[in-house]
Amino acid sequence: MTVDGRVRIYQLKYFPEGFPGSYQGRRAGIKRSFKKALEHDPDDWVLVVPCALTLSERAYVQDLGAGAERPRIRVLDRAWLDDKLALHADLESSCVRDDLREAARDYRAELAFLAGGTDDIAQRVGALGRRIDRLDLHWSIDVAYRNGAVVQTLRPKHPRAQQVSPIYFTVRGHFKDADPGLTAAVRRVVGFGTAEELILPASAIQELSVHGPEWLRIDGENAEVRMEPLSPAPGQGQSVELVFLDGSGAVRSVHEGTVRAMGKGQLGSSLDLAFTGLRLTFCHADDASVPTAASCAVDLTGLSCPDALQALDIYGQVMEGSAFRLRLNGEELAAGTFPGRVSPRRTVNGLRGSG
Incomplete structure (x- = not known):
């Protein structure tokens, strides 16, 4: 090396x-x-x-x-x-697996009477949790018992877990009769990698399979799939500059903002931007024949009058289909014209909405 x-x-x-x-x-x-x-x-x-x-x-x-x-x-x-090894006990545990007797003892403890009440619960759940942590160097499972159901949450143990030990989920759903909002959300998240939570109800799941470490087995029957964006998101915090142009190409206004997230999906890429009182999301398809989509969400809650007017100015120019240039960290990233065909759902006095 x-x-x-x-x-x-x-x-x-x-x-x-x-x-x-x-x-x-x-x-x-x-x-x-x-x-x-x-x-x-x-x-x-x-x-x-x-x-x-x-x-x-x-x-x-x-x-x-x-x-x-x-x-x-x-x-x-x-x-x-x-x-x-003292600093990385999980590494030793993953290599030394001849401890089935101890594992069985931990498991039997879960079936005990819990005569000690909540103290016993903490001790025995902690023992099982430590056992779960030793299953893998890169991933663990957080377990919760809620209203008669066991909830298992896959958790990366370090920021590069998905790179060194990738886990692939194959989800096959039927969205023919699904809510149009759910269908649109699936297209954004799966197709363009937008940074938003996606919840697929069990009624929409036809098949779920998981490919990853040998110990990871998930029964896809009656399963709800919840996808959450990475935190921090790729590109988060980078500076952007949105420049609106008039008909002759002269600068009409310039607005500074930050990147909320950059994403990549099966159909193309996404760029989620934040300005004071406004959020702007682009979905750019890999297929050159498909036009880039843009959505705009406004929230004026608690803003000063100048900030609110600036947010509405951006929103208005997006709705008008204005020409624009977009710079990322001082370098030109994109240029074009907003579609200008967005159904407005504005946020005024605390009512959230998007267009």
């Missing part, structure tokens, strides 16, 4: 008992690995072994590079590994 321009090679040797002089084959194997690594001209060569090195063993490794300035030789032994 290369770190800050330096080539670093890690050599892993599973020698739990070490490599004393009586184990000549092990020492010879280390030496062969070191010579092989020299072919790549590394800056650092690091031997990793799960044992506590003796002075003799450490000296043997250091002497491999005697008389040479490069590579720098280091050893990471049992003490270093123990320190790292």
Whole structure:
């Protein structure tokens, strides 16, 4: 691997008992690995072994590079590994799975009488929760019992879980008789990746299958599917500038805002922007023959008069089908003309709406 321009090679040797002089084959194997690594001209060569090195063993490794300035030789032994595993207990648990007896004991505890009341509940649910956390390095399940139903929520354990261990959901629904609002929401979220919550009721789910870690099994029968946007959303907080143009191409007005989210779906991409008192969403199809759609939501609740007028000015120009340019972080991102055919549902005095 290369770190800050330096080539670093890690050599892993599973020698739990070490490599004393009586184990000549092990020492010879280390030496062969070191010579092989020299072919790549590394800056650092690091031997990793799960044992506590003796002075003799450490000296043997250091002497491999005697008389040479490069590579720098280091050893990471049992003490270093123990320190790292102490910080990441889930890693050790995922590798050491011969603890079925303990797991069974935890499970039987859930069937106990709970004679200790809420103290027993906390202790036993906590034990089960820790057991669930050890199922996987990247994902866990949050479990809740609500009104006679067990609710399982899939939770990433770190921000890159979906990249290093992706989970795929295949949902087949029947929306022929579904509410038009639900059908439109599915198109926005699935088709363009808009950052909004999508709830598919069990009545709309025809088939649900999950592809991911072996332990992840979900029964799709009578299941409600709830999709929530990533937080923070991709692109969130980046600065945008919306410029309206008149018929001759001259600037009519300029408005500064921020990105709420950027998304990508099966049909194209989406861009969700926030201005004071107004939210503007673009859905751009990959198919060049399909026009880009834009929606505008206004909320004047609690705004000062100047801010409210600015929000209404943006809304009015969108509704008029004005020409515009859009800049992202100072770079031009898009230009065009708003469709101008939007049915207004405005927000005044706290009534939310969109157009």
